[in-house]
Amino acid sequence: MLNKATEFLDEHLRIVTKLGYIIAGIGVFSVARRSRLLTKFSSASEIPNHFVEKRIKLRGRVRDVRLDNIIVVEHLPSFGRLNSIVKFGRTEPGVGMPVSLAGVRLNTPGCVSLKNKLHSSIVWFELLSCQRPMVPNPPAVFYVRKMGFLRNLNVEVVKLGLGLAERIADCDGRGLRKLQRNLFRAQKYAAKKNRGIWMD
Known part of the structure; x- marks a missing residue:
């Protein structure tokens, strides 16, 4: 046998x-x-708390940039092609969730410049640990790929003089103090180099 x-x-x-x-x-x-890696989130409130607590970066496509510091981003879930084949999660094209650029106050030229630069671009974003049900457009840290590395878009915007650094209220979590410090350091650099709004 x-x-x-x-x-x-x-x-x-x-x-x-x-x-x-x-x-x-x-x-x-x-x-x-x-683990909801196949789920396409259409609003920030749908993102599980453990994603925020573990600082999981989500991938998305920028659909719009607004003067009120809002970036409308369409979430692109992991295993996106598989997701579209098996029809799990939401698959509506062009749906975007509005989230704010944490610690940054855009000016009009900065908003226009950022909109032209990021339109339909792929970005990564990480929601900050806040009272999300209380915040309609929760703050997020955005990242763009540059020279093979992910760069902090929030800091880059301030460093180029496209906006002002401001304190992030009602949020906590690891790395928040470092983010605030880097934002104000970038603002000093932009002012020293006369970039953007700091031009004489």
């Missing part, structure tokens, strides 16, 4: 191997689905 089973496995080794891959793939897919 054992010999027959061994012979069967030897003859059908390729099938058994593929079956193992399929089972492993189903397991990974199941974990991804439970």
Whole structure:
């Protein structure tokens, strides 16, 4: 009996191997689905608290930049192509969630410049730990890929003189003090170099 089973496995080794891959793939897919990696969020309130607490960066496409410091970004979930095939989560095209540029107050030229630069661009964003139900457009830190690295867009905007640094109220969490410090340091740099709004 054992010999027959061994012979069967030897003859059908390729099938058994593929079956193992399929089972492993189903397991990974199941974990991804439970952790909501396949979900497309259309509003900040839909993003789970553990995403915010663990400072998970979400990928998205910029749809608009508004003068009230709001960036409208369409969330692009992980495994996006798989998501569209299996029809899990929301897949409506062009839907964007409004979130604010944390610690930055844009001016009109800065808003126009940022809109031209970021329109339809891929960005990463990380919501700050705030009372989100109390904040309609919660603050977020944005990142753009530059020279192969993710750069803090909030700091870059202030450093170029496209906006002013301001304190982030009603938020806490790791890295907030460092972010505030970097924003005001970037503002001093922009003023010293006469950039943007600091031009003589």
